[in-house]
Amino acid sequence: MNLLKRFFILAFFALSTSFYAQTTYPKITGYFGIMHPIVTISNEQTTLNFRDYYAVGFPTGINIWKSSKIGFSFEIVPNIKAEDGHDKVTNILFHPGVLVALGNGYTFAGRAAFESSGRYGFTPVLNKTVIKSDNCSYFVAVPLPVRFGNDHPATFTVGFQFGIAF
Template identity: 60%
Template structure:
């Protein structure tokens, strides 16, 4: 009886908040980040960041998602090197690539790499959205740059990156 009475009076019940709108494709997002190369290995051994010098990069990019599963990304990364009391832009990286949505907020980026230092190569990147916001998402990533050229031995680096997607 109370239910019928409530229906006649237009009672308001707690509702589940509306779910975010389903994105339409193609879809473009931008991002900014901070990159810390951690360790580089080549035929001469290994070298770690934070020991005799400090290198930090600032990835700036656009992702164009063609579908929910696949997209294209272009990224530019200025890298600053601080050593012996001075700092400078040591390198700028042009980093186009293909994005693959792995589900559960994981993305794989397979990138080509072209550096102003003369080095080139590929960079597989494993990315995870760690926090969803109303207008921004926060991510962490592990890039593994593999580089060739410029009369230096082939090298592989592991890094840590974090940032925001908007």
Template identity: 60%
Template sequence: MKQIYSLALSLTIVVSLFGPVKAQTATPPTYPRMVGYLGVLHPLVTFDGNGSETNFNTYYVVGFPIGLNLWKTKQIGFSVEVVPIIRAENGTSRVANVLFHPGVLVNLGHDFTLASRLAFETSGRYGFTPVLNKIVKKGPTISYFVAVPIPVRFGNDRPTTLTAGLQFGIVF
């Protein structure tokens, strides 16, 4: 009988401490809202007046976008991004370029975002980059995304280029 009273007292204490179990409800974000992100960028193919050149062929280029997004409202925001770009070729690697990439964000719905970015590179090139971004897995504090950037670059006595890339990352 003592064991039953002991069990009943233990259950009463546990229930009173933790209370009834309730489902969590997501609270809508408030605006303005700031989020950060990190990613890995792989340029796939670059086109210019002389033809095309692919990454992973005779060299490997990879970028590491680091950025902050300031959402003014649910529909529109501002983003600033810095992208160190590493080039590995002939057995060596180096930071070949650093890209400063400010832009405007437009929420397209269904976890799609269009980023329209200006581009200023330490290599002397400049231009713009439209980026289509999709959140592929949403978490309570971290979300994962896939993006398709299409950089267009001018200047520095080189022909105009258009590149197609693939980017993966996390938003926090």
């Protein structure tokens, strides 16, 4: 084989493998996390997690990125509450939303919220990837749930979430 033929074969191979290494869209990722509500505020009371009870949620979802900037997320969150020596699943949250990449590892998620307890609302979430590897990434997030309905006053919660995406 002459030198020119070898060059073109190597160039084609190098270019074709670099195309496979690029991210193609839509891109699908999954994740699992642990969410701790820290404080919940309503016009009737302010409640603190870890004081009289312990509540925790386990957000599990799939993100479908349309491009490097925008995507859709489908999340389900079972919530557990432990109080007075008893624990139970108190709620299942259906949490679809839009994802907006903000750069430098930050993502904004604007989510609609539909709870099995009969409450509904929305949840803005600010997410930061803190460790990224070839196989997965670790993230922290601050969800800010706002809920209405089911004969309860409107509430605003500040939470802390951490998890793994793959």
